[in-house]
Amino acid sequence: MSEPRVPEPLRNLEPLRNLLPDLLDPGYARAAARRRSVRGPGAPAHAAPPPDDRRSQRVALVVGALLVGLVLGIAADDAAARAPGAEQARRGLVEDVRDARGTTDELSEQARGLAAGVQDAQREALAGDEVGEAALDTLRRLELTAGTVAVTGPGLRITVADGGEDRTVLDRDLQVLVNSVWASGAEAVAIGGVRLHPTATVRQAGGAVLVDNRPTAQPYVIEVIGDPAGLHTRLVDTEGYGRFATFTQVYGTRFTVETAQSLTLPAGTPAEPELARKEAGR
Amino acid sequence: MIGIIALVVGVLVGLWLDPTVPEWVQPYLPIAVVAALDAVLGGLRARLDGIFDGKVFVVSFVSNVVIAALIVLLGDELGVGAQLSTAVVVVLGIRIFANAAAIRRHLFGA
Numbered sequence: 001m002s003e004p005r006v007p008e009p010l011r012n013l014e015p016l017r018n019l020l021p022d023l024l025d026p027g028y029a030r031a032a033a034r035r036r037s038v039r040g041p042g043a044p045a046h047a048a049p050p051p052d053d054r055r056s057q058r059v060a061l062v063v064g065a066l067l068v069g070l071v072l073g074i075a076a077d078d079a080a081a082r083a084p085g086a087e088q089a090r091r092g093l094v095e096d097v098r099d100a101r102g103t104t105d106e107l108s109e110q111a112r113g114l115a116a117g118v119q120d121a122q123r124e125a126l127a128g129d130e131v132g133e134a135a136l137d138t139l140r141r142l143e144l145t146a147g148t149v150a151v152t153g154p155g156l157r158i159t160v161a162d163g164g165e166d167r168t169v170l171d172r173d174l175q176v177l178v179n180s181v182w183a184s185g186a187e188a189v190a191i192g193g194v195r196l197h198p199t200a201t202v203r204q205a206g207g208a209v210l211v212d213n214r215p216t217a218q219p220y221v222i223e224v225i226g227d228p229a230g231l232h233t234r235l236v237d238t239e240g241y242g243r244f245a246t247f248t249q250v251y252g253t254r255f256t257v258e259t260a261q262s263l264t265l266p267a268g269t270p271a272e273p274e275l276a277r278k279e280a281g282r
Numbered sequence: 283m284i285g286i287i288a289l290v291v292g293v294l295v296g297l298w299l300d301p302t303v304p305e306w307v308q309p310y311l312p313i314a315v316v317a318a319l320d321a322v323l324g325g326l327r328a329r330l331d332g333i334f335d336g337k338v339f340v341v342s343f344v345s346n347v348v349i350a351a352l353i354v355l356l357g358d359e360l361g362v363g364a365q366l367s368t369a370v371v372v373v374l375g376i377r378i379f380a381n382a383a384a385i386r387r388h389l390f391g392a
Contacts, residue, residue, distance in 0.1 A: 025324050025342045032333035060336025062288040064325070064343055068318040069292015071347070075315045077296060078303045 108269075115148070115267065144187065147197030147268035151188045153225045156181075156232060157260045160244065161219030163252030171204035173243060174220060178202060180240030181224050181231075188225040188265050192216035195268035212268065219254060228259040289322070309358070310351045313367065316374045317346040323381040330388040350374070 035053075122139065126132035143149045160177070162168050178196065181189055189196045191211045196202075200212040208215045224231060235241050235257070247253035303311060321343035328334040350370045357366025 027338040027342055028328040028333045028335055031335035031338050057336040060340045061285045064340035065285045065288035066292040068322055069289040070296045071314045071318045073293040073296020074301060075311050077300055
């Protein structure tokens with residue numbers, strides 16, 4: 001058999017070269033040489049060996065082949081048993097996630113329905129007399145600021161997104177921008193369709209920005225309800241606007257402010273009040 | 283011939299026994315498979331070369347599996363487990379390829 005040709009670049013790499021040429025276990029050649037020397041130099045390698053040697057050869061072959069077969073069989077069996085297990089576990093988890101999501105949707109739908117029922121009941125109970133009307137008015141104002149009711153109205157739509165591959169827009173930038181928006185006279189604010197209520201947070205968790213603990217994806221769309229012209233005028237003077245104007249120039253961050261005739265912001269989900277106190281004089 | 287029969291019997295027994303492979307053996311199983319394939323192809327080639335030897339076959343197989351397992355174990359202990367496994371697979375893979383090529387040359391003369 002001719003020696004396999006070694007490619008030119010490999011000739012200088014001795015260790016690799018040692019791997020390449022003749023890869024048959026040298027033990028075979030040595031065993032053959034030994035047999036030949038036992039039987040005399042003239043005897044060919046495949047000449048019939050003595051009977052007892054042949055028997056031990058056969059036993060060794062059978063044992064070896066059995067071992068090899070066992071390894072292959074066990075490995076095949078193991079692989080077959082493993083793959084469906086992993087696949088099943090994955091499918092089960094996906095199923096669980098889907099179920100949990102469905103339950104969440106169902107429950108929030110139910111919560112929204114119940115909240116509407118409560119509001120109707122309040123209105124019915126308070127409407128009619130003057131005191132009740134005043135209380136209802138206060139309640140409505142409080143609900144608006146607490147972000148517990150959906151609101152519709154004109155306002156601004158601010159879109160923010162990273163310019164390139166790098167993350168330049170962080171949670172604190174969004175926080176500054178949102179604070180500037182409130183300072184400019186916003187009545188209601190939502191980021192990525194999540195309404196901000198007084199205790200809502202905007203923070204980073206790894207690569208994702210969580211708005212009121214719900215992950216929000218880029219581009220971040222901040223919807224603001226308020227008088228569009230006044231909002232815009234005041235916003236231009238704020239720190240948040242200045243920060244993003246700089247980002248646009250330095251990092252190529254996307255930052256657009258546009259007027260929207262009608263925005264609808266969903267109700268937020270503020271934490272349940274745990275302590276209520278009657279104010280003096282009421 | 284008797285070797286092939288023993289091989290098939292071994293595979294069937296392995297499948298039929300349906301053993302639960304312990305967790306700590308798991309990383310060594312793929313390496314053992316590669317070593318087994320190497321032994322089979324090496325033996326087949328030796329046979330075609332007319333220098334097959336049963337003892338060499340058994341010893342080379344067992345020692346290959348043991349050494350491969352030890353290298354993987356060493357890699358795990360050193361914290362470079364995957365890389366050393368790759369080394370074993372590469373070395374044995376090259377041998378499998380070369381021996382398969384030699385067998386092909388024997389059988390088809392090309």
